[in-house]
Amino acid sequence: MLIFERSRPGRRSAAQSPAARAATGEIPQRHLRTRPPRLPEVSELDVVRHYTGLSQKNYSIDTHFYPLGSCTMKYNPRACNAAALLPQFTDRHPAAPDDTGQGFLACVHELQEMLREVTGMAQVSLAPMAGAQGEFAGVAMIRAYHDSRGDTQRREILVPDAAHGTNPASAVMCGYSVREIATDADGNVELAALRAAVGPRTAGLMLTNPSTLGVFEHSILEIERIVHEAGGLLYYDGANLNAILGMVKPGDMGFDVIHINLHKTFSTPHGGGGPGAGPVGVNAKLAPFLPLPLVAGPDGEYRLLAEADRPLSIGRLGAHLGNGGVLLRAYVYMRMLGADGMRRVAEFSTLNANYLMVELQRAGFEVAFPRRRASHEFILTLRRLKEETGVAAMDVAKRLLDKGFHAPTAYFPLLVPECLLIEPTETESKQTLDAFVIAMKEILREARENPALVKSAPHETPVRRLDDVKAARELNLAWSGR
Amino acid sequence: MLIFERSRPGRRSAAQSPAARAATGEIPQRHLRTRPPRLPEVSELDVVRHYTGLSQKNYSIDTHFYPLGSCTMKYNPRACNAAALLPQFTDRHPAAPDDTGQGFLACVHELQEMLREVTGMAQVSLAPMAGAQGEFAGVAMIRAYHDSRGDTQRREILVPDAAHGTNPASAVMCGYSVREIATDADGNVELAALRAAVGPRTAGLMLTNPSTLGVFEHSILEIERIVHEAGGLLYYDGANLNAILGMVKPGDMGFDVIHINLHKTFSTPHGGGGPGAGPVGVNAKLAPFLPLPLVAGPDGEYRLLAEADRPLSIGRLGAHLGNGGVLLRAYVYMRMLGADGMRRVAEFSTLNANYLMVELQRAGFEVAFPRRRASHEFILTLRRLKEETGVAAMDVAKRLLDKGFHAPTAYFPLLVPECLLIEPTETESKQTLDAFVIAMKEILREARENPALVKSAPHETPVRRLDDVKAARELNLAWSGR
Amino acid sequence: MLAAIGVDSIERLFDEIPRELRTGELGGLPPALSEMAAMRLMRERAERDGAWLNFIGAGAYEHHIPAAVWQIASRGELYSAYTPYQAEASQGTLQTLYEYQSMMASLTALDVTNASLYDGASALAEAVLMAVRCHNSARRVLMPASVHPVWRRVARTLVRNQGIELVEVPYSAEGGHTDPQSLERYAGKDYAALVIPQPNFFGVIEPVDELTDWAHASGALAIAVVNPTALALLRPPGEWGGAGADIAVGDGQPLGVPLASGGPYFGFMACRRDLVRQMPGRIVGATVDTEGRPGYVLTLQAREQHIRRSKATSNICTNQGLMVTAATLHMALLGPEGLARVARACHANTLKLVSALTAIGGVTRVFGGALFHEAVLRLPVPVAPALRALRAQGILGGLDLKPDFPELGHALLVCATETKSDEDLARYADHLARIVGKRPRAAARALKPGT
Amino acid sequence: MLAAIGVDSIERLFDEIPRELRTGELGGLPPALSEMAAMRLMRERAERDGAWLNFIGAGAYEHHIPAAVWQIASRGELYSAYTPYQAEASQGTLQTLYEYQSMMASLTALDVTNASLYDGASALAEAVLMAVRCHNSARRVLMPASVHPVWRRVARTLVRNQGIELVEVPYSAEGGHTDPQSLERYAGKDYAALVIPQPNFFGVIEPVDELTDWAHASGALAIAVVNPTALALLRPPGEWGGAGADIAVGDGQPLGVPLASGGPYFGFMACRRDLVRQMPGRIVGATVDTEGRPGYVLTLQAREQHIRRSKATSNICTNQGLMVTAATLHMALLGPEGLARVARACHANTLKLVSALTAIGGVTRVFGGALFHEAVLRLPVPVAPALRALRAQGILGGLDLKPDFPELGHALLVCATETKSDEDLARYADHLARIVGKRPRAAARALKPGT
């Protein structure tokens, strides 16, 4: 039932708005709304019961194992939320002067510095509001850098074919064209293809390392040399930073610019789609171009740097300092981890991934890159299963829902057929991984004995498989009433 | 799965305790524990996922209609919780001097005064921590009053046979014996029986009005006269105050002492069993005996009155000022209602109950007191249904769970056979009541067509009907490990 | 676990990383804090920032947020779920988004909305890009100077690399809004869109009908920039002019999202049905399951980067989902009447504040145009020191317009939402009177408690 | 709805109430507040009470509460459910209670526990009543003066109407605990029980083995009064003396329940299996459903008032369920090692505080007995004005023992839990030194940061 269907004319949550209806004062009649918007007319109990009920239809970290590759769905300590919701933080107006926000700014400045430290970059800006906006900022800085040197013929960004879709999309938003680089049989960038592609039009290469194939790019130093020698810059997509936290720094690998998905590696809960935060880090060359505002300090007062302080900046990405509440959560998370904790993140996320990979292999699943270590995630390919039984990766994914697990990422990266990208994260226990293996084994058996069962999954969820085609063909994007 | 079964030796939520293990200092070895307690060894994620999952197995106001008669399960505005959890309130030590708690004390003093006003009593004490403790305090005051006058032969408390079990139990805890008074066919106290019972041994009569039969005691003024003329005092069990808030005051009905279930009428959420609060109100005669502490003010400073201020007090019922957090919630609730809101509580809870009673009657159910108005609750008797189909009140209650409703109170009051005591409360909408009627109709049909279905209900709950007998015979009250 | 993998140490699992790259100590990081220590630190930091009586608006507005909003939105099932790619396991999030889209569509009187963008400013940029995609040739967009100056800068950052130009349209010095006549100079040229704020940055009501009609007559789209609170009271973009605005964007913060130093907020975007395939961001659609039961899915994903890659309508992926959940709860709790009351109370309070402050000698209202819940005032003294003096009294007195609008003199943008009591307004007026060294006249005194 | 009922107004539904009794206006009540106004009022009130550096214990202890505890316990499904009478619809609450009982049984090393009583003080009274029920004749119970004085008063209020006498046993002036020898004078008389606090009100460790054995030798039950934090470190009641204490009670507040001016807290009670039918309060038992799956129900209800009425073991009905849920979460989050670390940190901090304060001239420790996390100190000046002076510095310096123990002179009960940093302790010592007009000696200075 929709909230609109609970609505009854005249019903209200009376305590939630002023007791009186003030006059419309000086607003001319012709500017006034003639019909009220069709918001639901319901009581507070209606609202609470409706959305509490809806929430129970979700799978989530707090209720389910969520091995969604590339998304790093790990447990977010509850203290992070509690700290970010302290009333002085939530109540502060963004345009309040810096001297009214020294506590907040101290936190975000320290966050900036910690991110610098773990990534090995020279400077960090917290402004981008998600990974993709970080990518935009990063590529825009690459462009600003080349442009500032008059090197304006560089109009091409190289992207491995395994890259996340945001990479090419971000490059295009910066006015670049995109050229894909092939991947070799072991999941590495094909060096020959890369060599063939670089040249005077190369603005840069965007790379995820460990890649979205779940493996560490062996030849990263060679790649670095090839790109830099061609005059391009090296962009690091930090979505998989979880795997190498405290182990190896993008800065040390030679990257010029990096974005970090705070909501992945630094564990802000994903909120059913966001908010996230996508801070960017750069080496000294690119520092003048960082997006605004930056947080300066701590000598004397913390303050936000603006256009006058940073005339070469690519500018602002949003009205304020990015997603402040997300930054606070990440700050608390990092402080509670400390240096040792960072390293443990990489160790245990890698341990869990390799264990799960081996166990699933043992259970009869085909690993896409069997000669490689898993990083914090790994890929199964169900190509053979599909051929044998007709059961596709999506069917297995849906059947997992019935067994009480969220599905892994399916059909990404696009270049591995019938793939499942599995990322257990460091916060899950061995018991949970073992239970997942058992469920996968069961599904394998079901696929062979009763493929129809798997192909028609899920059976136990609040709704059965939904008709995507109908949704796209007969667009129904808003309630039209009755 | 029990939390203990998720436990693994050595696992910890490390952030939740000091990083180091301090020494045991001056504690002699022989006083130290030799084996650690068997608490679970789990991560924070284990805990969050375990208890989030468990919570989803509950029915609750926030998820279900909960027509539990006598319990007043109404919606509690979320602001009440938010206010009570303000950090300065939650962090204040109970032994901190009054001058550090003027904000808190102002709230509870105003609550005391508002309760005085709505009950029509002369003075109120907030000390009792639930209705039953309020009853204890009330009866103890009755005893202290008689004793203070040397009237020590009064050792008997009269209680209608429909009364809640706490009434006789509380009387016994005060050293009284209990005598039951019969109920007439319309749910009133049998006046003849009352007249026969009163006498020089009568300390008082405990009455719920509207009674637990869901009807207003017609002859309340006559009852008052009978008891008072016999030298007894009149005790009001305020569990059903919801029905008459702003309509009639217990003080005006002639009651000498009253307890109020704040967690019912004043809407503190019940927390799966408590906490509640059971303030007591008295007329001037009994005021000197009120339990401690009392909140004095507001001239100058608010302060807690103690033994020295109130030498005749029956004393203290707990270590501090009752359940302060519950008092704050009730205070906010009452402030948000205001005078008009109070009256609306009575109006709409009564309207909803009468509507539901009539509709269920129409649907074929037998109302226990068909000649009476319902107060805020009413009783169905399924005696005939049981005779015809074998389906008992408990079966209907369990079958309601399958239909997405919490069950009404069953088998209380004890004197109506196969009864369901139904209290919809004022916060439920007509849609919900109508849906409930439909469910009840369905069950009636099922009882006739397929009684086995109803008798074996529930079918859709996390567990099916549980074996109470086994639980009581083969006591298993704590996990014994494996 | 190591045995199962066949290695003897966790260290071995990192053996594909070139040795020379391996990090030693993370020296720059402080040691781990327990939760107790972390919370104590954060409480101390928060207390340092204190609590203020706030009269700043300027794109972010202080409103009462019902306690239920975040108590529900913080439930683990909502808070810790990912983007609802697995629809069957995400009906809670998906239905909530569908309800949000429905509410937002009705609020804007447009056909469809997406499930959020980062914030209002970046949503404006996305609207510009979208308009350019919809237009067959133009790469220029008319951007009135009465649009929030930071939003304009953000839009520029986000569109300029694609060679799109934002042409500034001046505001009327008297009215404070965009003068339809002043658009004549752009007539006949090729613009993809005209941006129309309502109310505008100065709090002034714009002549939206004329502006919308001008845009359409010029072959441009009309992009509305609106405040969602105001939409409960003001005529919605879908009803502007003869044909209605084509796209509407804004910041959703006023709908249950705390100020929080600027984020996370969310941007909303609505448009006409026929433009939906050019709209960026996620969209939820209603459908049915194999048993015919209603359900909700992410739809039109072929516009998005994870499918279309370099040809996507935008690179946006993670959006501001949880904020949208909060906004949905907020709108449901207020309902049409509640939201309208909030809007009216904001308007009334701001009028009261304006009359209390302009009762102070030398304080005047800068623009003649009708206002919604903000106003530009001119002080007889420089604004920055006056604001500092107010701060010493615990008051945030508004936004100094000097940096962005030096032409307005000692101009101050103030806002009084429904959260302000008459006492609050009087307190502000009192202190400002003292600071500018003038006695308030009758109107201001009338607000004082007890008079 | 009125039509369905067959009346023409709601008013008619109240026609059975005698006219003359009907209330007119509820004159004394203030008008309704919106949620916004109510929250603003409450915030102002809360701020009036401020925040303090607290060194008071005396039965209520400041501990860090993991953020997860109340975020989970406040979930609507737990917060807004009733007592789990319908077991099939209440497995969340019931299983949680069963887990709580299991944890508490292990913590006390007794067989069974109930699902809570109101608070520690009333739980002590219930234990006394229970002991009397268990004993075949005695109606007297030995109550050491080292038990919390307010708890003793509460117990008296709750038991005296049943003719039960609490006989006070003095404490040793040197040790601060109950001297087993001093019990000789009660030998041979008929007592239902001896109450044994551990640690006692003064923070001192009692000779629990000797006291328990004495009780048993005298035909009395041993009632332990214990602090749950201490139980992670100290030998549990079930292991006291030869046979173990028979009943243990205490206040559960230290397990995740905020101080909150004194409530809601919860009382716990544990006992030997053979006494369970005399135990008051609700009890949850494990069982199976019709399909053999494990499940949980309220059991042994025949002891309770709603079944047994006047013959019930107690009148208690509503208990402190939600607090128990919080305590269960708290214990699970800390685990055995975490809780022990908290206990050790409290002990260590209190020792540090004692040595910092007794380094001030004239400040001495009153009792020789080993302490857990509280200590009685004697000041060279009257306590009340010293505490007032500390309060002026934002410090709550402890509890003045004058009202209850005048014989101890200028005695002050102090407590430093794990929440106190070395800086906090130094701050207290510094201010106290200034107030009593004495320089601290080396030990106190050693605590100062940076030295």
Ligand SMILES: Cc1ncc(COP(=O)(O)O)c(C=O)c1O
């Ligand atoms: C590899 C990779 N890069 C970039 C992104 C984009 O980040 P965001 O969703 O925060 O915009 C993602 C997110 O899913 C990703 O997995």
Ligand SMILES: Cc1ncc(COP(=O)(O)O)c(C=O)c1O
């Ligand atoms: C009529 C009646 N009286 C008294 C009580 C006892 O109140 P409490 O549960 O708060 O102790 C109840 C509670 O169920 C009740 O319904």
